[in-house]
Amino acid sequence: MSDRPSTPLLDQVQYPADIRKLDKGQLPQLCKELREETISAVSVTGGHLGAGLGVVELTVAIHYVFDTPSDRLIWDVGHQCYPHKIVTGRRDRIRTIRMGGGLSGFTKRSESEFDPFGAAHSSTSISAALGFAIANKLDGTPQRAIAVIGDGAMTAGMAYEAMNNAEAAGNRLIVILNDNDMSIAPPVGSLRNALARLVSSGKYLTPRKLAAKVASHMPAPVQRAAERFEEYARGMVTGGTLFEELGFYYVGPVDGHDVVSLVEVLENVRDSDHGPMLIHAVTQKGKGYSFAENSADKYHGVVKFDVVSGKQEKAPPGPPSYTQVFADALVGEAERDPKVVAITAAMPSGTGLDRFEKRFPERTFDVGIAEQHAVTFAAGLAAQGYRPFCAIYSTFLQRAYDQVVHDVAIQNLPVRFGLDRAGLVGADGSTHAGSFDLAYLCTLPNFVVMAAADEVELTHMVHTMALHDSGPIAVRYPRGNGAGLILPAHPERLEIGKGRVVREGKTVAILSLGTRLAEALKAAEQLEAMGLSATVADMRFAKPLDEALIRKLLTTHEVAVTVEEAAVGGFGAHVLTLASDEGLIDAGLKLRTMRLPDRFQDQDKPDKQYDEAGLNAPHIVDTVLKALRRNSVGVEEGVRA
Template identity: 80%
Template sequence: MSERPATPLLDQIQYPSDIRKLQKAQLPQLAEELRSEMISAVSTSGGHLGSGLGVVELTVAIHYVFDTPDDKLIWDVGHQCYPHKIVTGRRDRIRTLRQGGGLSGFTKRAESEYDPFGAAHSSTSISAALGFAISNKLANKPGRAIAVIGDGAMSAGMAYEAMNNAHEAGNRLVVILNDNDMSIAPPVGGLSHYLARLVSSGKYLKTREIARRVFGRLPKPVEKAARKAEEYARGMVTGGTLFEELGFYYVGPVDGHDVLGLVEILENVRDAKDGPILIHAVTVKGKGYGPAESAADKYHGVVKFDVVSGKQDKGPGGGPPAYTAVFADALKAEMERDEKVVAITAAMPSGTGLDKVEQAFPDRTFDVGIAEQHAVTFAAGLAAQGHRPFCAIYSTFLQRAYDQVVHDVAIQNLPVRFAMDRAGLVGADGCTHAGAFDLAYLCTLPNMVVMAAADEVELANMVHTMALHDSGPSAVRYPRGNGRGLAMPASPQRLEIGKGRIVREGKKVAILSLGTRLEEAEKAADMLEAKGLSTTVADMRFAKPIDEEMVRKLLTTHEVAVTIEEGAIGGFGAQVLTLASDEGLIDAGLKLRTMRLPDIFQDQDAPAKQYDDAGLNAPHIVETVLKALRRNDIAVDADAGAIA
C-alpha cells in the first residue's frame, strides 16, 4: 500500500526495557514513529485502527514508567493493543494481524508474557486487574496491575462492579480511563492538566495524608464532614466525585497525547502510597492520522487501505448483499408496517445494521452502550408493555446476557426478538467473536423459538415471522458475510413455526441442514448423486421447535441421515438425536450422524479455511455419508465444494 516509514528510534526497541533506556525527551519522537508504524502495518493487514492510534502515547508512557511484564498491563477492549504489541517483541509479526497463523487482533495470553489477560469482549479489565493485584498482595509480591479501559468499555456495569470492590487492592491497582469520545469530561486544557499534575504529586498526597490524620483526631461527625468537603471540592474541579465514591483516588482529566506529561503523572501514581488510583485520560480516537480523525467511526475497523489517501480497499463492489444489510432492510420494512416494532443494540449500531434503521426511525431505535444485560431486560420491559422489540446483538455478545434471556425473557414468556449476527465462524476476529454457542444455550430454554437463515431470502422471511410472533421469545441467527445472490421477493413470507422445507428429494441419504451450510449440503448432494447415492436435502429452518414430522419421515425412509449446523455440540443435532432416541429410531438400525463445529476454540483464518478445518464443507459431508455406509471405495476430492 505504501513504503514503510523511517523509524530510527523505534528500530532500537525490541521490548519495553529498551524504552526505559531512553531519555524522556526522546519519548515524543518514539510515539510518533510508533504511530507511523501502526498505520503502515494495519494498512497491509486491516483491523482496528482508530482505537490504537488513540493510545500510542499512553502505551509509551506506561511501558516507560512501569516494570512490565512484572507489572501487569491489561488493555480493555483488547483491540487497542496494536501499539503495545509492536513494542513487546512482536513487531516482526505485526503485519500478520488477524491472519491465519498470525497475531491475534486482541491481547492473548498464549501469545506473549506481556499479555497477562485476554480481552476481546469489553469491560473485564478492572476485575481481572483486581485479581492480579490481590494475588500479589496475598503473595507479598511488589507487582502492580494497570487496567487501561476505554473505547466505550466504561458503559458496561461490570466495570463499576469491579470498581466498587477495588479498595481491597490498595495502591497495587491503577486504572486508566481512556476517554476517547468525550463522554465524561469536556476537552482538557492547561488548567486541568496542571490540576492533574498537582493532585497526583507527592507533595499534594503528603498534604492530604496529614489532613487525613488531623481529620482522624476530630469528632466523627466533624471528621466525616471535613473529608467530604475535601473530596467534593476536588471533585467539582476535576470531575472525580463518582470515582471517589467508588473508592478510587481520582486524577484527571489529563491530556492523553502529552507523553511527557503522562510520564510525570504516572511516576507520581507509581510512587504513591494511596490507592487504588484512577487516571482519567482524554484522547482522540484516530489521533495523528487525518482520514481516521475525520471519519465518523474514526476508522474503528478497516480493511487494507492506502496510507496517503486513506482509501480502503473494499473490493470491486456489487455482488450479493451482506446478511447484516438484509436484516436491516427487513427490520425497517417491519417498522414501517408496525409502529410497535422497536430496535435495540448494545454499542454496535453499524455492526448490526441498526445505524441505517436509526436514520429512518430515530425515536424507535436505541443504542444502550456496551450493556447487553441491560439491553435484554430493557427489551423485556418494552415487550411487557405491548411493544415488539428486536434486540440485535452479536451471537458471541449475547452470551453476556444469558441470565437475562432466561430470567427476564424466557421464564416470563415475553415476545422479545433476538437477531444474532455473526453466527458461526467469523474469520479474522477468531474464537472470541465466533457465534458458536447460541444454538446450544438457546435451544435448552422452554418457550424459545430458534431459527437459522439459510440465505438472504430466508432471513427476510424470518424477520417478518418474528415480528408477527407474539406468543413468546424468538431468535434468528445469521452469519457474517454475504448472501447467495438470490432475488429478494417483493413481500416476505410468514413461516409456520417449527416447519422446515425440502429443497431436493432422494431416497437413500438425507441431509438435514440448519443455516447457511445448506449451500454445501446441496453441493454434497450433487457429489453423492454422481456416485449413485440418491440424496434428499432439507432446510430445517428451526432448531427449536424442530420439525418433528419431517425428521421422523426422513429418518425412517432413508438409510443414512446427516445433520449439519454451524454451532457447537448441544444444538440442532442434539435435538434430532434426542427425538430419535426417545422414539426408538436408533434402535431400528438408523445410521444417524451429526456434523457440527469441533470441540475446540478455532483461531482466526479465512472463513473458508475455518470451515474446512471444522470439517463442515461438502467433501466432509460426503465423507461422513460414505463412512456411515462403510463405502471406502469412493475417493472424495478434498477441495471440492469449498466455499470461495
C-alpha cells in the first residue's frame, strides 16, 4: 500500500468551520488533497470509492457555503459520504470505515451531528430534507436543508413523491441532483456554468419577480401565458421543465467539479427567497483516479487496492458465491423454459442477473431503484402466464411489502422471489442485513418460503420455483461463497413443504433452516462426544412447515432446538405455534428457538457477527445443555437475545 499523501491544506481542516476560513482560491487545492486522502484511505480499508470521488467538490462547496451542521446536509444512500466524514471531525478514524467498532460506510445519526439523517437505502433524502425544512419553517428559523441525490436515485418514485410535496418548504429546501451517469442534459461547458450562475443570481431572479408582479395585474389568461413562456423558454435551454412542474426552481446544469463555480451558484441559491431550489450538478463517478474513471462499476465498491497500480487484492480461489449459483441456475431454467424472465431493481451485478442478461437480454428487465414497481410488474407478467423471477436483496424487498401482499399474495400469483443477502452481511452492517424476510413473508397466506442450506440445495430450489405455478414462492440465500459442493447436472424438483433428515439421533433434535446447517452438524458431533445422540434436520421450508417431520422430531426426542439466521417471528416462531396448537408444550416438551438477536447488529467480520448473534455450534450445544439442565460449555451468558 502507498504511503499517505501530503495534505498540508487538508491538515488545517478538522471541521467545516475551518473550510469557511479559507479563500475561494484555495478550494481547488483542498479538493485535490481531499480526493487523494479518500483514495489513500479506501485503498487500506476497502469500501465505496467511485461515488465519493465524484462528490469531492460538492462536499467542499456545500460545507463552505452553508452553516453545517445547523444547516442540515442529507446524503442520499450515503455511500458517497467518505469525503464528508473526513472534513467533519472523523478523519482520524477514516481508516476504520466498515470495520468492527469503526466508522459506518454510510451516514449515521449516532456517529456525528454532521449526519442529521442516516441512510443506506436509496431515494430517501428529499423526503427527509423536506421534514427538516418544514420543521424549521414551523419553528420560524432560517436554517436550510440540503439533499444531495444521485441521478440513479431519481429512478425511485419516492423522490418524486417528496418533490411533489415540497413547495410548502419555501427557500428552506435545496436539492442537489448529482448527475453522474444518466443523460439528463448535454455535456457541461463554460457556457453551461455561466448560465447556471445567471439563473441563480439576483440579476435574473429580481427581474423575474418584477415581471411576475406586473403580470399579476393582468387578466388571468395573460398571466398563464407569461408563466408558460418563461418556463418553457428556460426549459429549452436548461432542461428543467419537469422540476419546475414539481414546484422547484431549476438551476443548471453546472460543472460539479468546478468548485469555485459551485460555490458561486450555492451562494446565489442560499441568498434567494424564491422557493425550493434544484441544482443540477454534472459529475464524473471516480473523478480524479483514472482507474475508477475508466471502470466505474469495478471501482464503485472495492476491496483493498494498490493506489499506484489500481490492482485490487484478489480473494483466494474458492467456491462460487451463492449469487452466482442462483444466477447460473436461473440461466439453466431459462434455457429450458422460454417463459422464464428475470427482474432486478438497479442491481444486475449485485444479484447476478448480469450473467442472465448476457444470455437473455430480451428477457431481462432492470426497472431502476423501484422495488415496488418491480414486484407489481412481475405480478403483471405472472398474470399473463410468464414465470417472473424477482431477484432483490432481502433488505430491499422490505420497500415493496405492500405490493408483495396486495398485488402478489392476495391474487395468489406465481411470482418467484430470489432473496439475496438473506441474513447477516458483514461490513455492510444493519442497513443491509436480510434479517426480516422470514417474519414478513411467512405470515402471508399462499406463500411458499424456502431457505437454502448450501449451493446444491439452492440449485434444486431455483428449479422448484420455476416449476411452481400455484402461487408465490421465495428462496433466501446468504451473501458469500458456497460450501464447495459439486453442483448437480440435473436439478431436482423438491416436494413443497418437505424437509430432510441429514443425521439420525435419539436424544436431541436440531431443526435447522438455511445455512446454519453446517454449524448444526458440528454441534451434533460435539453433543455426541458428550454422550448425547443428536438428530439434525434440514427443514428446507419455513412455509409451509413440514408438520409431519416436526411432529415426529418433537415427540421422539428429549429436547428440540430450531436454528435460523433470521429475526424473531420466523421459522422458530411458527414451530412454536404448531407445538402450542398440538398441545405438545403441555406435554412437557423442551423446545428452544435460536435466531438473530432482537437488535440491529453493527458491522463486523461475519464470524464475529455470528458469535455475537449466538448462532455457532458452541451456542447450539450450550442451548441444548441448558434445556437439559446440564453444565454449559462455557459460552458467555447474554450472548443470545
